[in-house]
Structure formats: C-alpha cells, structure tokens
Ligand SMILES: C[C@H](O)[C@H](O)[C@H]1CNc2nc(N)[nH]c(=O)c2N1
Ligand SMILES: N[C@@H](Cc1ccc(O)cc1)C(=O)O
C-alpha cells in the first residue's frame with residue numbers, strides 16, 4: 127500500500143511533456159544540463175500547484191465534509207472517535223503543520239488546514255474509491271508532546287478509537303523548545319481513519335506538532351526513485367525538443383509522412399508496460415536503407431577507430447545475425463541478446479528522456495531505447511537519439527560486462543540524487559558513455575555511442591580540431607556542453623577499468639545519505655538502511671566467498687595431480 131502511495135505521488139507530480147512549447151523553454155543553444163535545470167523548475171512548479179490545489183480542495187467546505195463528517199470534530203455529539211482531551215483550542219502554529227485557527231466545534235467552515243505533502247498523497251490515494259479509502263495503510267507518525275509521557279495514553283487511546291493497530295512505539299527527549307518528548311508511532315489502519323486520526327491529534331493542545339512520515343527511513347526530501355524494474359513504467363518523461371513537429375531545424379520538420387511515422391512508433395513506447403515483449407516494427411525500405419548506409423560506414427571505420435571491446439561485441443552481434451546490413455534489428459531480439467551477455471534489457475522509449483528517468487533505468491540494467499529511425503536526409507549525424515544511434519552506438523558496449531557494470535553504477539548513483547548531482551552525473555555520462563575516447567596502445571579510440579553512431583562526429587573527434595582532456599570525474603562533471611553541434615572538447619579515459627575506478631571514488635563523495643544495491647534476483651533496488659539487511663547481505667557474500675575459496679582450492683589441487 128505504501129509503495130502504491132509513493133507511485134501515486136510520482137504520477138500526481140509527474141510532468142507529462144515538459145519542454146519548450148507549453149512551458150516556454152527558453153534558449154536555443156541548449157544542453158541536457160540546461161534541460162535538467164529546467165526540468166527541476168517545472169517539476170517544482172507543477173508540484174507546488176498540485177499541492178495548492180489539494181489544500182484548497184481540503185479547505186473547500188463542500189469537500190471538507192467528506193473527510194470531516196465522521197467526527198474529526200471533537201465532542202460534536204455523534205459517536206465518532208475523539209481525542210481524549212478537554213481542550214479543543216488549537217494553539218499550534220507550527221509551520222506546515224496546522225497553522226490554522228481551529229476554533230470551537232461549530233467553526234467547521236473556518237478551518238484552514240495546510241496539508242503536508244504526505245497527507246496530500248494519502249488523501250489522494252484514499253479518494254480513488256471506497257475500497258481505496260478502506261485500504262489498510264502502514265504509516266509512521268512523529269508527535270511532539272508538550273506535557274511529557276502522560277500524552278502517550280491519549281495517543282494510544284485515540285489510535286484505538288480509530289481502530290488502528292500500533293506496531294511500534296518509541297520516545298525520546300525532544301530538541302524542540304516547549305516540547306518535552308517526541309514520540310514515533312508506527313500504525314496500521316484504514317486510510318480514511320488515518321487522515322482523521324491526524325486531524326484529531328492536531329486539534330489537541332497536548333501536541334506541538336503531528337507529522338506523517340513517509341513509509342521508509344529515507345527522508346521525505348529525497349526525490350522519489352523507482353525501487354523495482356516495473357516502476358520504470360513511471361519513468362519515461364519526455365523532453366520535447368528536437369522533435370520533428372516542433373523544431374524547424376529538425377531534418378524531418380517539413381516531411382509530413384515522416385512526422386506521421388514518428389507518431390505511430392511513439393505510440394508503442396507510450397503503451398509499453400514492464401514485462402511486455404517489445405513489439406516488432408515493419409521498417410520501410412527507406413528506413414532500412416538509412417540503416418544500411420550508416421552500418422556500412424561503421425563497418426569501414428570501426429577496425430581503425432573503435433575500441434577493442436566494441437569490436438568484439440559487434441562481431442558477436444553479427445554472428446547472432448542481429449547486425450546485418452539490409453535490415454534494422456528488432457529491439458526484442460537485441461534485448462534477449464543483451465540479457466544473455468550482461469543481463470541488460472531494453473525498453474522502448476518515445477524520444478529523449480529526462481536525465482533523471484534515463485539514468486534511473488540504468489540502475490536496473492535497463493536501457494531505454496528509441497525505436498524510430500533518423501530522417502533519410504541526414505544519415506551521418508542527427509540532433510536526437512534514434513534507433514540507429516542506440517543500436518550501433520550503445521548496444522555493443524552494453525554487451526561488454528565491464529562497461530555494463532559502469533553504466534549500471536552511474537544509474538545507481540543517480541537514484542535519490544539531488545538535482546545538481548543529476549546534472550553532474552549526466553555530464554559525466556555525456557563525456558563518457560556518449561562521447562568518450564580511450565587509449566589503446568598509445569592510440570586514441572572511440573567508445574562513446576554518439577561517436578560510433580555518427581561518422582561525421584567520429585572523424586571530427588579524431589581530427590586535430592577538438593581539445594582533448596584526461597577524464598577526471600570532478601572536473602569533467604562540471605564542464606558545460608551543448609548538444610546541437612559537434613563537441614569542441616572530448617575526455618580521454620586510460621581504460622574502462624580506470625574510468626570506473628575514478629568514477630566510483632568520485633561518487634562516494636556525493637551527498638546521498640544512504641547506499642543502494644541492486645538485487646538481480648528480484649530486480650529490486652534495496653536501500654541499505656538497516657542492520658538486518660546488511661547482515662543478510664554479508665551472509666550471502668560469505669556463502670559466495672566459500673564457493674570461490676573452494677574453487678581456488680580445487681584448481682590448485684588439480685595442478686598437483
Ligand atoms: C543522462 C543523459 O543526460 C543522457 O544524455 C540521456 C538523456 N536522455 C536520453 N533518452 C534517450 N531516449 N536516449 C538517450 O540516449 C538519452 N540520453
Ligand atoms: N548525434 C548522434 C545522435 C545523438 C543525438 C543526441 C544525443 O543526446 C545522443 C545521440 C548521431 O548522429 O548518431
């Protein structure tokens with residue numbers, strides 16, 4: 127239930143299509159970092175207005191009675207549960223809590239609750255249907271008790287009145303002035319009763335604050351992030367930029383048929399749900415022709431300019447009959463190929479995703495791939511990712527174990543990261559996964575996907591025009607860039623292993639106060655926030671160590687035979 131509420135939260139606050147047109151996205155020279163910044167702004171504004179709307183609704187006398195009629199009002203004569211408290215004056219003027227003047231019982235219309243975000247989510251979840259209203263909800267409440275432990279009895283009695291079940295109770299001396307103790311109470315009760323319980327407790331002068339906490343230990347300030355691969359159904363927020371409909375510079379802007387085709391293909395991504403096979407597309411002769419031109423050029427340039435790992439995986443894709451010149455590979459076939467090699471899978475994406483959503487998928491070893499094809503007028507460079515870029519650029523390296531792990535680590539680092547950290551991570555992603563160069567026997571090779579899928583840019587990167595700098599996460603992550611033209615700066619990694627090492631050390635300096643781990647068996651991201659979870663993990667690792675030690679012993683033994 128709690129998880130469902132969190133997802134609801136995401137849906138409520140989600141921006142559907144956020145960029146340029148509707149929201150006045152400002153500049154023409156733009157980068158994904160600018161986009162991330164803009165996204166943050168739009169998300170904040172959307173959230174603010176959703177919250178304000180919900181608060182207004184709650185204060186609206188018509189709707190208010192929905193929640194209040196059953197007796198949040200104290201001593202109002204019906205048989206409803208009440209706080210066992212003589213006083214009904216609310217003296218709480220505590221920030222986002224009840225900064226309302228609640229007068230006497232008759233003053234219904236004057237009540238002005240300022241709901242917290244958690245309460246808005248709860249109310250929203252409850253208001254869906256009568257079953258949703260009656261659904262059991264786990265929740266944690268933090269209460270500031272002015273008058274000491276005596277108030278505990280009152281709390282328990284009130285919870286009991288609302289047919290709640292107390293699962294955990296903990297108190298400690300409070301840091302808040304005027305408050306003697308804080309109590310943390312975990313309860314289970316129906317949503318509707320929980321809403322009423324909170325209101326009821328707030329009306330008591332015994333409490334200087336009643337806070338509904340989110341369902342887990344992570345602070346409610348941490349941005350929502352997917353916990354299971356199926357939560358990625360909520361992670362496909364598009365950036366409306368470089369779309370053929372919207373951008374006059376887009377090669378498909380003037381081509382009506384092309385725009386129609388793009389819409390058709392986008393529908394597949396919009397309808398896609400976790401677990402579905404990725405629908406096949408019957409690519410047209412023109413589309414296959416565009417693929418063939420790019421494919422053949424990559425074949426020509428790859429031996430000299432691509433890194434070793436790319437070439438090795440490319441050959442495997444050819445051997446599996448997935449990479450052939452005359453037809454575009456189907457995402458479903460590519461996805462099963464990757465699954466066998468590194469556990470990566472694909473999801474269809476309708477276009478350029480927001481950095482937060484795109485990176486989050488990587489944490490689950492899921493790569494969000496577009497399925498449409500660039501316009502046949504510009505086969506060798508396009509301003510937006512298309513399936514030729516995903517297939518020829520990204521797929522080979524996602525089949526390489528070391529690179530797959532690097533990609534996943536960027537993804538894991540992004541979960542719950544702050545907006546400015548997302549900006550840095552996507553900049554690192556940009557200069558490594560998209561545009562990275564590396565060394566091989568003193569020679570410069572390309573491993574970045576946007577280089578390997580764009581012959582134009584590949585040759586530019588390896589010419590003497592751009593500036594080359596050594597990859598160093600701390601400085602690379604704050605380097606501004608644009609995504610319209612060829613890059614003026616590229617970063618060179620010694621090796622993947624070296625890049626991964628540096629990246630890991632840099633990530634450990636980020637501000638996130640918790641560690642996460644992906645459990646491949648359940649496809650779940652676990653937050654390592656309890657001794658229990660850590661102990662289970664240590665036990666698993668010990669078992670694995672035992673097997674590895676045995677393997678070493680056996681191998682050593684066999685040498686002496
Ligand atoms: C993380 C980063 O900003 C990166 O460039 C992302 C953004 N969104 C994307 N969205 C899609 N569909 N494909 C991509 O390759 C990317 N790249
Ligand atoms: N420029 C790349 C495609 C691309 C565009 C934008 C990106 O963010 C990434 C890749 C190509 O032509 O293949």
Ligand SMILES: [Fe+2]
Pocket residue numbers: 511515519520560575576
């Ligand atoms: Fe890409």
